[in-house]
Amino acid sequence: MRYGILTQCIKGETIKKMNPATASNILLKINAKLNGVNHMLQNRLSCFERPCMIVGADVTHPSPDATSIPSAAAVAASLDIQAFRYAMEYRLQSPRAEIIEDLQNIMKNHLINYYKKNGQAKPEKIIMFRDGVSDGQFALVLNEELMAMRRACTSLQPDYKPKITFLVVQKRHHTRFFPSRDIADGRNGNVPAGTIVDTEITHPTELDFYLVSHASIQGTSRPTKYHLLWDDSDFSTDELEALTYHLCHMFSRCTRSVSYPAPTYYAHLGAFRARVYIGDSDINLDKLPQEQERRKISDEITKNWPMFFV
Template identity: 60%
Template sequence: MLIYTDGVSEGQLAQVINYELFAIKEAIAQLENTKTCMVPITFLVVQKRHHIRLFPTDMRNSDDRNFNVQAGTIVDSEITHPTQIDFYLVSHASIQGTARPTKYRCIWNENGMHEDEIEELTYYLCHLFARCTRSVSYPAPTYYAHLAAFRARALIHNVDLDLTNLQKEQDKKLNLQLNENSPMFFV
Protein backbone atom coordinates (compact mmCIF):
# COMPACT_ATOMS: atom_id res chain seq x y z
CA MET A 1 0.00 0.00 0.00
CA LEU A 2 1.28 3.42 -0.93
CA ILE A 3 -0.05 6.44 0.98
CA TYR A 4 0.45 10.11 0.15
CA THR A 5 -0.70 12.67 2.71
CA ASP A 6 -0.37 16.41 2.88
CA GLY A 7 -1.05 19.16 5.36
CA VAL A 8 1.71 17.83 7.62
CA SER A 9 4.49 20.09 8.86
CA GLU A 10 8.00 18.96 9.75
CA GLY A 11 7.13 19.01 13.45
CA GLN A 12 4.17 16.66 12.97
CA LEU A 13 6.00 13.78 11.26
CA ALA A 14 6.34 11.75 14.47
CA GLN A 15 2.64 12.26 15.22
CA VAL A 16 1.69 10.97 11.77
CA ILE A 17 3.75 7.83 12.33
CA ASN A 18 2.58 7.25 15.91
CA TYR A 19 -1.12 7.93 15.34
CA GLU A 20 -2.22 7.90 11.71
CA LEU A 21 0.06 5.18 10.39
CA PHE A 22 -0.57 2.82 13.27
CA ALA A 23 -4.33 3.49 13.12
CA ILE A 24 -4.25 2.50 9.44
CA LYS A 25 -2.27 -0.64 10.28
CA GLU A 26 -4.75 -1.49 13.04
CA ALA A 27 -7.72 -1.02 10.70
CA ILE A 28 -6.13 -3.26 8.08
CA ALA A 29 -5.43 -5.92 10.72
CA GLN A 30 -9.09 -5.82 11.77
CA LEU A 31 -10.18 -6.27 8.15
CA GLU A 32 -7.81 -9.22 7.79
CA ASN A 33 -8.92 -10.68 11.15
CA THR A 34 -5.30 -10.83 12.32
CA LYS A 35 -3.40 -9.30 15.21
CA THR A 36 -0.93 -7.47 12.97
CA CYS A 37 -1.15 -5.81 9.58
CA MET A 38 0.31 -8.03 6.87
CA VAL A 39 0.12 -5.36 4.14
CA PRO A 40 3.44 -3.54 3.64
CA ILE A 41 2.98 0.24 3.67
CA THR A 42 5.02 3.03 2.14
CA PHE A 43 3.94 6.39 3.56
CA LEU A 44 4.93 9.71 1.96
CA VAL A 45 4.28 13.24 3.18
CA VAL A 46 3.61 15.82 0.45
CA GLN A 47 4.59 19.37 1.34
CA LYS A 48 3.85 22.49 -0.70
CA ARG A 49 4.44 25.11 1.98
CA HIS A 50 8.15 25.77 1.79
CA HIS A 51 10.37 28.44 0.30
CA ILE A 52 12.46 26.32 -2.09
CA ARG A 53 12.53 27.43 -5.74
CA LEU A 54 14.48 25.71 -8.48
CA PHE A 55 16.05 27.41 -11.51
CA PRO A 56 17.92 25.86 -14.44
CA THR A 57 21.70 26.29 -14.53
CA ASP A 58 21.48 26.86 -18.29
CA MET A 59 18.60 28.97 -19.60
CA ARG A 60 18.39 26.73 -22.69
CA ASN A 61 17.06 24.01 -20.36
CA SER A 62 13.88 25.98 -19.70
CA ASP A 63 10.59 25.53 -21.51
CA ASP A 64 9.01 28.91 -20.75
CA ARG A 65 9.65 32.64 -20.70
CA ASN A 66 9.97 32.66 -16.89
CA PHE A 67 13.00 30.34 -17.07
CA ASN A 68 11.48 27.64 -14.87
CA VAL A 69 13.00 24.18 -14.73
CA GLN A 70 11.43 21.62 -17.05
CA ALA A 71 8.48 19.53 -15.90
CA GLY A 72 9.77 16.31 -14.38
CA THR A 73 12.78 17.90 -12.70
CA ILE A 74 13.74 16.07 -9.51
CA VAL A 75 16.25 17.19 -6.90
CA ASP A 76 17.20 14.43 -4.48
CA SER A 77 20.70 15.44 -3.39
CA GLU A 78 22.57 18.46 -2.02
CA ILE A 79 19.52 20.22 -0.49
CA THR A 80 17.82 17.08 0.85
CA HIS A 81 18.44 14.79 3.80
CA PRO A 82 21.59 12.71 3.29
CA THR A 83 20.18 9.40 4.59
CA GLN A 84 16.39 9.60 4.40
CA ILE A 85 14.24 9.43 1.28
CA ASP A 86 13.14 12.95 0.47
CA PHE A 87 13.11 14.86 -2.78
CA TYR A 88 11.72 17.88 -4.60
CA LEU A 89 9.73 17.35 -7.80
CA VAL A 90 8.49 19.89 -10.31
CA SER A 91 5.95 17.67 -12.04
CA HIS A 92 4.11 20.35 -14.00
CA ALA A 93 4.90 23.16 -16.39
CA SER A 94 4.15 26.47 -14.74
CA ILE A 95 1.54 28.45 -16.63
CA GLN A 96 2.38 31.70 -14.88
CA GLY A 97 5.23 32.80 -12.63
CA THR A 98 7.83 30.71 -10.89
CA ALA A 99 7.17 26.97 -10.62
CA ARG A 100 7.04 25.73 -7.03
CA PRO A 101 8.44 22.27 -6.48
CA THR A 102 6.61 19.86 -4.21
CA LYS A 103 8.63 18.29 -1.41
CA TYR A 104 8.13 14.59 -0.72
CA ARG A 105 9.35 12.83 2.39
CA CYS A 106 9.12 9.09 2.89
CA ILE A 107 8.45 8.47 6.59
CA TRP A 108 7.71 4.73 6.37
CA ASN A 109 8.88 2.23 3.76
CA GLU A 110 7.98 -1.39 4.50
CA ASN A 111 7.86 -2.13 0.76
CA GLY A 112 11.58 -1.45 0.53
CA MET A 113 11.07 0.80 -2.48
CA HIS A 114 14.20 2.50 -3.76
CA GLU A 115 14.14 6.30 -3.94
CA ASP A 116 14.25 6.26 -7.76
CA GLU A 117 11.17 4.00 -7.88
CA ILE A 118 9.25 6.29 -5.54
CA GLU A 119 10.24 9.36 -7.56
CA GLU A 120 9.18 7.81 -10.86
CA LEU A 121 5.86 6.54 -9.50
CA THR A 122 5.16 9.92 -7.90
CA TYR A 123 5.81 11.69 -11.19
CA TYR A 124 3.49 9.31 -13.06
CA LEU A 125 0.74 9.80 -10.46
CA CYS A 126 0.86 13.54 -11.19
CA HIS A 127 -0.46 12.75 -14.69
CA LEU A 128 -3.60 10.88 -13.58
CA PHE A 129 -5.85 13.68 -12.33
CA ALA A 130 -9.02 13.35 -14.42
CA ARG A 131 -10.01 17.03 -14.19
CA CYS A 132 -6.86 18.24 -15.93
CA THR A 133 -5.36 17.38 -19.31
CA ARG A 134 -1.85 18.28 -18.10
CA SER A 135 0.26 17.05 -15.23
CA VAL A 136 -0.56 18.60 -11.85
CA SER A 137 1.70 19.73 -9.03
CA TYR A 138 1.19 16.72 -6.74
CA PRO A 139 -0.15 13.16 -7.10
CA ALA A 140 -3.76 12.67 -8.18
CA PRO A 141 -4.73 10.57 -5.11
CA THR A 142 -3.89 13.58 -2.94
CA TYR A 143 -6.13 15.81 -5.07
CA TYR A 144 -8.95 13.27 -4.81
CA ALA A 145 -8.54 13.12 -1.03
CA HIS A 146 -8.97 16.91 -0.90
CA LEU A 147 -12.13 16.69 -2.98
CA ALA A 148 -13.54 13.90 -0.80
CA ALA A 149 -12.79 15.85 2.39
CA PHE A 150 -14.43 18.96 0.94
CA ARG A 151 -17.52 16.91 -0.02
CA ALA A 152 -17.63 15.29 3.44
CA ARG A 153 -17.47 18.71 5.09
CA ALA A 154 -20.37 19.87 2.91
CA LEU A 155 -22.41 16.76 3.81
CA ILE A 156 -22.01 17.25 7.55
CA HIS A 157 -22.41 21.03 7.55
CA ASN A 158 -24.86 21.93 10.33
CA VAL A 159 -25.16 18.28 11.41
CA ASP A 160 -24.64 17.77 15.14
CA LEU A 161 -22.20 14.88 15.57
CA ASP A 162 -21.25 13.04 18.75
CA LEU A 163 -17.53 12.46 18.16
CA THR A 164 -17.33 9.91 20.99
CA ASN A 165 -19.45 7.42 19.04
CA LEU A 166 -18.82 7.96 15.34
CA GLN A 167 -20.08 4.53 14.27
CA LYS A 168 -23.55 5.22 15.72
CA GLU A 169 -23.55 8.74 14.26
CA GLN A 170 -22.59 7.42 10.85
CA ASP A 171 -25.35 4.81 10.90
CA LYS A 172 -27.95 7.28 12.17
CA LYS A 173 -27.16 10.62 10.51
CA LEU A 174 -24.74 10.23 7.64
CA ASN A 175 -26.51 7.92 5.23
CA LEU A 176 -26.21 9.16 1.67
CA GLN A 177 -29.45 9.40 -0.25
CA LEU A 178 -28.46 8.11 -3.68
CA ASN A 179 -30.65 8.32 -6.73
CA GLU A 180 -32.01 4.87 -7.71
CA ASN A 181 -31.51 5.61 -11.41
CA SER A 182 -27.90 6.71 -10.90
CA PRO A 183 -26.10 5.08 -7.96
CA MET A 184 -22.92 7.04 -8.72
CA PHE A 185 -21.49 9.40 -6.12
CA PHE A 186 -19.24 12.06 -7.55
CA VAL A 187 -16.45 13.79 -5.67
Protein backbone atom coordinates in the same frame (compact mmCIF):
# COMPACT_ATOMS: atom_id res chain seq x y z
CA MET B 1 -26.92 12.42 -0.15
CA ARG B 2 -30.67 11.87 0.22
CA TYR B 3 -31.94 10.39 -3.07
CA GLY B 4 -28.83 8.78 -4.55
CA ILE B 5 -28.95 10.80 -7.79
CA LEU B 6 -25.69 11.50 -9.59
CA THR B 7 -25.35 15.13 -10.68
CA GLN B 8 -23.07 17.48 -12.58
CA CYS B 9 -23.60 21.15 -11.79
CA ILE B 10 -22.66 23.79 -14.37
CA LYS B 11 -22.99 27.55 -13.97
CA GLY B 12 -25.24 29.39 -16.41
CA GLU B 13 -22.42 31.71 -17.44
CA THR B 14 -20.34 28.66 -18.38
CA ILE B 15 -23.09 27.49 -20.73
CA LYS B 16 -23.21 30.92 -22.40
CA LYS B 17 -19.50 30.97 -23.23
CA MET B 18 -19.21 27.24 -23.94
CA ASN B 19 -16.27 26.30 -26.14
CA PRO B 20 -14.69 22.95 -27.08
CA ALA B 21 -12.09 23.09 -24.28
CA THR B 22 -14.72 23.78 -21.61
CA ALA B 23 -17.01 21.06 -22.98
CA SER B 24 -14.10 18.61 -23.01
CA ASN B 25 -13.23 19.36 -19.36
CA ILE B 26 -16.86 18.91 -18.26
CA LEU B 27 -17.08 15.60 -20.14
CA LEU B 28 -13.88 14.38 -18.45
CA LYS B 29 -15.60 14.87 -15.09
CA ILE B 30 -18.87 13.26 -16.24
CA ASN B 31 -17.08 10.25 -17.73
CA ALA B 32 -15.12 9.70 -14.51
CA LYS B 33 -18.30 9.97 -12.43
CA LEU B 34 -19.96 7.34 -14.64
CA ASN B 35 -17.11 4.84 -14.01
CA GLY B 36 -15.38 5.62 -17.31
CA VAL B 37 -11.60 5.67 -17.68
CA ASN B 38 -10.26 8.92 -19.13
CA HIS B 39 -6.63 7.84 -19.46
CA MET B 40 -4.15 5.32 -18.09
CA LEU B 41 -0.40 4.84 -17.94
CA GLN B 42 1.15 3.48 -21.12
CA ASN B 43 4.12 1.97 -19.31
CA ARG B 44 3.02 -0.03 -16.26
CA LEU B 45 5.27 0.50 -13.24
CA SER B 46 6.67 -2.55 -11.45
CA CYS B 47 4.63 -1.90 -8.30
CA PHE B 48 1.38 -2.36 -10.32
CA GLU B 49 2.33 -5.86 -11.50
CA ARG B 50 0.83 -7.21 -8.28
CA PRO B 51 -2.33 -5.92 -6.49
CA CYS B 52 -1.44 -2.50 -5.09
CA MET B 53 -3.63 0.15 -3.45
CA ILE B 54 -2.74 3.84 -3.77
CA VAL B 55 -4.14 6.02 -0.97
CA GLY B 56 -4.34 9.79 -0.51
CA ALA B 57 -5.33 11.47 2.77
CA ASP B 58 -5.92 15.07 3.82
CA VAL B 59 -7.39 16.97 6.77
CA THR B 60 -8.82 20.49 6.43
CA HIS B 61 -9.34 22.75 9.43
CA PRO B 62 -11.72 25.66 10.02
CA SER B 63 -10.36 29.19 10.45
CA PRO B 64 -8.75 29.88 13.85
CA ASP B 65 -11.72 31.94 15.08
CA ALA B 66 -14.30 29.24 14.18
CA THR B 67 -14.55 27.27 17.43
CA SER B 68 -17.79 25.41 16.67
CA ILE B 69 -16.85 23.97 13.26
CA PRO B 70 -15.19 20.52 13.10
CA SER B 71 -12.20 19.56 11.01
CA ALA B 72 -12.85 17.33 8.00
CA ALA B 73 -10.67 14.34 7.14
CA ALA B 74 -10.91 12.59 3.77
CA VAL B 75 -9.21 9.44 2.48
CA ALA B 76 -9.27 8.38 -1.19
CA ALA B 77 -8.12 4.89 -2.21
CA SER B 78 -7.72 3.30 -5.64
CA LEU B 79 -10.16 0.60 -6.75
CA ASP B 80 -8.46 -0.81 -9.85
CA ILE B 81 -5.05 -1.99 -10.98
CA GLN B 82 -4.67 1.05 -13.28
CA ALA B 83 -5.01 3.36 -10.23
CA PHE B 84 -7.48 5.57 -12.08
CA ARG B 85 -10.75 4.93 -10.22
CA TYR B 86 -10.90 5.90 -6.55
CA ALA B 87 -13.37 5.66 -3.69
CA MET B 88 -13.54 8.39 -1.04
CA GLU B 89 -14.65 8.45 2.59
CA TYR B 90 -14.76 11.49 4.84
CA ARG B 91 -15.10 11.99 8.60
CA LEU B 92 -15.91 14.98 10.78
CA GLN B 93 -13.56 15.20 13.74
CA SER B 94 -12.43 17.49 16.54
CA PRO B 95 -11.30 20.98 15.46
CA ARG B 96 -7.51 21.27 15.01
CA ALA B 97 -7.03 17.47 15.20
CA GLU B 98 -4.38 16.66 12.60
CA ILE B 99 -4.51 12.88 13.10
CA ILE B 100 -7.27 11.11 11.16
CA GLU B 101 -9.14 9.71 14.14
CA ASP B 102 -11.20 7.01 12.37
CA LEU B 103 -8.53 5.89 9.89
CA GLN B 104 -8.78 2.23 10.94
CA ASN B 105 -12.44 1.94 9.92
CA ILE B 106 -11.91 4.05 6.79
CA MET B 107 -9.04 1.80 5.61
CA LYS B 108 -11.02 -1.32 6.46
CA ASN B 109 -13.88 -0.14 4.21
CA HIS B 110 -11.45 0.74 1.40
CA LEU B 111 -9.77 -2.68 1.61
CA ILE B 112 -13.16 -4.44 1.43
CA ASN B 113 -14.07 -2.30 -1.63
CA TYR B 114 -10.80 -3.19 -3.36
CA TYR B 115 -11.32 -6.88 -2.56
CA LYS B 116 -14.82 -6.88 -4.08
CA LYS B 117 -13.88 -4.87 -7.19
CA ASN B 118 -10.80 -6.94 -8.11
CA GLY B 119 -12.03 -10.52 -8.07
CA GLN B 120 -11.34 -11.07 -4.37
CA ALA B 121 -7.69 -10.00 -4.62
CA LYS B 122 -6.27 -8.24 -1.57
CA PRO B 123 -3.66 -5.48 -2.05
CA GLU B 124 -0.14 -6.76 -1.45
CA LYS B 125 1.15 -3.20 -1.15
CA ILE B 126 -0.46 -0.03 0.20
CA ILE B 127 1.15 3.29 -0.74
CA MET B 128 -0.08 6.29 1.25
CA PHE B 129 0.38 9.92 0.17
CA ARG B 130 -0.50 12.00 3.23
CA ASP B 131 -1.10 15.72 2.75
CA GLY B 132 -1.23 18.51 5.31
CA VAL B 133 1.44 17.37 7.79
CA SER B 134 4.20 19.67 9.03
CA ASP B 135 7.71 18.49 9.95
CA GLY B 136 7.02 18.58 13.68
CA GLN B 137 4.10 16.14 13.31
CA PHE B 138 5.93 13.37 11.44
CA ALA B 139 6.46 11.09 14.45
CA LEU B 140 2.91 11.56 15.72
CA VAL B 141 1.30 10.86 12.34
CA LEU B 142 3.55 7.84 11.75
CA ASN B 143 2.82 6.30 15.16
CA GLU B 144 -0.95 6.87 15.01
CA GLU B 145 -1.87 6.46 11.36
CA LEU B 146 0.56 3.72 10.32
CA MET B 147 -0.62 1.59 13.25
CA ALA B 148 -4.26 2.34 12.36
CA MET B 149 -3.59 1.04 8.83
CA ARG B 150 -1.99 -2.11 10.22
CA ARG B 151 -4.94 -2.70 12.58
CA ALA B 152 -7.34 -2.28 9.65
CA CYS B 153 -5.51 -5.06 7.77
CA THR B 154 -5.37 -7.51 10.69
CA SER B 155 -9.05 -6.84 11.54
CA LEU B 156 -9.95 -8.37 8.15
CA GLN B 157 -7.62 -11.35 8.55
CA PRO B 158 -5.14 -11.89 11.43
CA ASP B 159 -2.27 -12.89 9.12
CA TYR B 160 -2.94 -10.21 6.47
CA LYS B 161 0.05 -7.88 6.58
CA PRO B 162 0.57 -6.03 3.29
CA LYS B 163 3.67 -3.93 2.75
CA ILE B 164 2.99 -0.27 3.57
CA THR B 165 4.79 2.77 2.17
CA PHE B 166 3.99 6.12 3.83
CA LEU B 167 4.93 9.44 2.21
CA VAL B 168 4.11 12.97 3.32
CA VAL B 169 3.25 15.53 0.61
CA GLN B 170 4.16 19.15 1.42
CA LYS B 171 3.38 22.29 -0.57
CA ARG B 172 3.84 24.91 2.18
CA HIS B 173 7.52 25.71 1.91
CA HIS B 174 9.59 28.45 0.34
CA THR B 175 11.90 26.40 -1.88
CA ARG B 176 11.96 27.48 -5.54
CA PHE B 177 14.02 26.24 -8.47
CA PHE B 178 15.46 28.41 -11.25
CA PRO B 179 16.94 26.83 -14.37
CA SER B 180 20.02 27.67 -16.32
CA ARG B 181 19.08 29.47 -19.54
CA ASP B 182 19.47 26.50 -21.86
CA ILE B 183 16.82 24.35 -20.14
CA ALA B 184 14.25 27.02 -19.19
CA ASP B 185 10.72 25.94 -20.04
CA GLY B 186 8.00 28.22 -21.38
CA ARG B 187 7.69 31.99 -21.32
CA ASN B 188 7.92 32.08 -17.50
CA GLY B 189 11.38 30.54 -17.55
CA ASN B 190 10.57 27.71 -15.13
CA VAL B 191 12.35 24.39 -14.78
CA PRO B 192 10.86 21.72 -17.11
CA ALA B 193 7.99 19.56 -15.82
CA GLY B 194 9.41 16.38 -14.30
CA THR B 195 12.39 18.08 -12.64
CA ILE B 196 13.47 16.20 -9.49
CA VAL B 197 15.96 17.36 -6.86
CA ASP B 198 16.99 14.69 -4.35
CA THR B 199 20.54 15.71 -3.41
CA GLU B 200 22.37 18.63 -1.75
CA ILE B 201 19.32 20.45 -0.28
CA THR B 202 17.50 17.36 1.06
CA HIS B 203 17.60 15.54 4.41
CA PRO B 204 21.06 14.10 5.20
CA THR B 205 19.81 10.68 6.40
CA GLU B 206 16.10 10.29 5.55
CA LEU B 207 14.70 10.03 2.04
CA ASP B 208 13.00 13.14 0.74
CA PHE B 209 12.88 14.83 -2.65
CA TYR B 210 11.40 17.79 -4.51
CA LEU B 211 9.40 17.28 -7.70
CA VAL B 212 8.12 19.87 -10.17
CA SER B 213 5.57 17.67 -11.92
CA HIS B 214 3.59 20.36 -13.76
CA ALA B 215 4.24 23.06 -16.32
CA SER B 216 3.34 26.30 -14.57
CA ILE B 217 0.90 28.48 -16.53
CA GLN B 218 1.71 31.67 -14.62
CA GLY B 219 4.58 32.79 -12.42
CA THR B 220 7.24 30.65 -10.76
CA SER B 221 6.31 26.98 -10.41
CA ARG B 222 6.28 25.72 -6.83
CA PRO B 223 7.90 22.31 -6.30
CA THR B 224 6.17 19.74 -4.12
CA LYS B 225 8.24 18.13 -1.38
CA TYR B 226 7.86 14.44 -0.56
CA HIS B 227 9.21 12.90 2.64
CA LEU B 228 9.29 9.13 3.13
CA LEU B 229 8.31 8.16 6.68
CA TRP B 230 8.00 4.39 6.27
CA ASP B 231 8.65 1.80 3.57
CA ASP B 232 8.21 -1.96 3.89
CA SER B 233 8.62 -2.50 0.14
CA ASP B 234 12.23 -1.28 -0.04
CA PHE B 235 11.50 0.96 -3.00
CA SER B 236 14.56 2.54 -4.56
CA THR B 237 14.59 6.34 -4.70
CA ASP B 238 14.13 6.21 -8.48
CA GLU B 239 11.09 3.90 -8.19
CA LEU B 240 9.36 6.18 -5.67
CA GLU B 241 10.08 9.27 -7.75
CA ALA B 242 8.81 7.60 -10.94
CA LEU B 243 5.62 6.41 -9.20
CA THR B 244 4.97 9.87 -7.77
CA TYR B 245 5.50 11.59 -11.12
CA HIS B 246 3.29 9.09 -12.96
CA LEU B 247 0.45 9.58 -10.44
CA CYS B 248 0.57 13.33 -11.14
CA HIS B 249 -0.67 12.46 -14.67
CA MET B 250 -3.64 10.40 -13.45
CA PHE B 251 -5.95 13.21 -12.29
CA SER B 252 -9.29 12.67 -14.03
CA ARG B 253 -10.24 16.34 -14.48
CA CYS B 254 -7.52 17.21 -16.98
CA THR B 255 -5.14 15.67 -19.49
CA ARG B 256 -2.05 17.46 -18.17
CA SER B 257 0.12 16.60 -15.20
CA VAL B 258 -0.89 18.36 -11.97
CA SER B 259 1.25 19.65 -9.12
CA TYR B 260 0.82 16.65 -6.79
CA PRO B 261 -0.39 13.04 -7.06
CA ALA B 262 -4.00 12.32 -8.04
CA PRO B 263 -4.92 10.45 -4.80
CA THR B 264 -3.88 13.48 -2.74
CA TYR B 265 -5.93 15.72 -5.03
CA TYR B 266 -8.96 13.46 -4.55
CA ALA B 267 -8.54 13.53 -0.77
CA HIS B 268 -8.41 17.32 -0.96
CA LEU B 269 -11.62 17.35 -3.04
CA GLY B 270 -13.25 15.00 -0.54
CA ALA B 271 -12.35 17.18 2.44
CA PHE B 272 -13.63 20.26 0.58
CA ARG B 273 -16.91 18.44 -0.14
CA ALA B 274 -17.24 17.66 3.57
CA ARG B 275 -16.92 21.40 4.27
CA VAL B 276 -19.79 22.01 1.83
CA TYR B 277 -21.94 19.42 3.60
CA ILE B 278 -21.39 21.25 6.88
CA GLY B 279 -22.41 24.57 5.32
CA ASP B 280 -23.70 27.14 7.78
CA SER B 281 -25.47 24.61 10.00
CA ASP B 282 -24.74 24.37 13.72
CA ILE B 283 -22.63 21.35 14.62
CA ASN B 284 -22.72 19.64 18.02
CA LEU B 285 -19.04 18.82 18.56
CA ASP B 286 -19.94 16.41 21.38
CA LYS B 287 -22.03 14.30 18.98
CA LEU B 288 -19.92 14.18 15.81
CA PRO B 289 -20.85 10.55 14.92
CA GLN B 290 -24.53 11.55 14.84
CA GLU B 291 -23.71 14.71 12.85
CA GLN B 292 -21.74 12.51 10.43
CA GLU B 293 -24.69 10.15 10.04
CA ARG B 294 -27.00 13.05 9.20
CA ARG B 295 -24.64 13.94 6.34
CA LYS B 296 -24.14 10.40 5.11
CA ILE B 297 -23.80 10.00 1.35
CA SER B 298 -26.32 7.62 -0.20
CA ASP B 299 -25.08 4.00 -0.30
CA GLU B 300 -26.30 3.75 -3.88
CA ILE B 301 -23.93 6.53 -4.92
CA THR B 302 -20.85 5.24 -3.08
CA LYS B 303 -21.45 1.69 -4.35
CA ASN B 304 -22.34 2.34 -7.99
CA TRP B 305 -20.50 5.61 -8.74
CA PRO B 306 -17.56 5.82 -6.33
CA MET B 307 -16.00 8.79 -8.18
CA PHE B 308 -19.05 11.00 -7.65
CA PHE B 309 -16.85 13.59 -5.90
CA VAL B 310 -14.69 14.63 -8.87
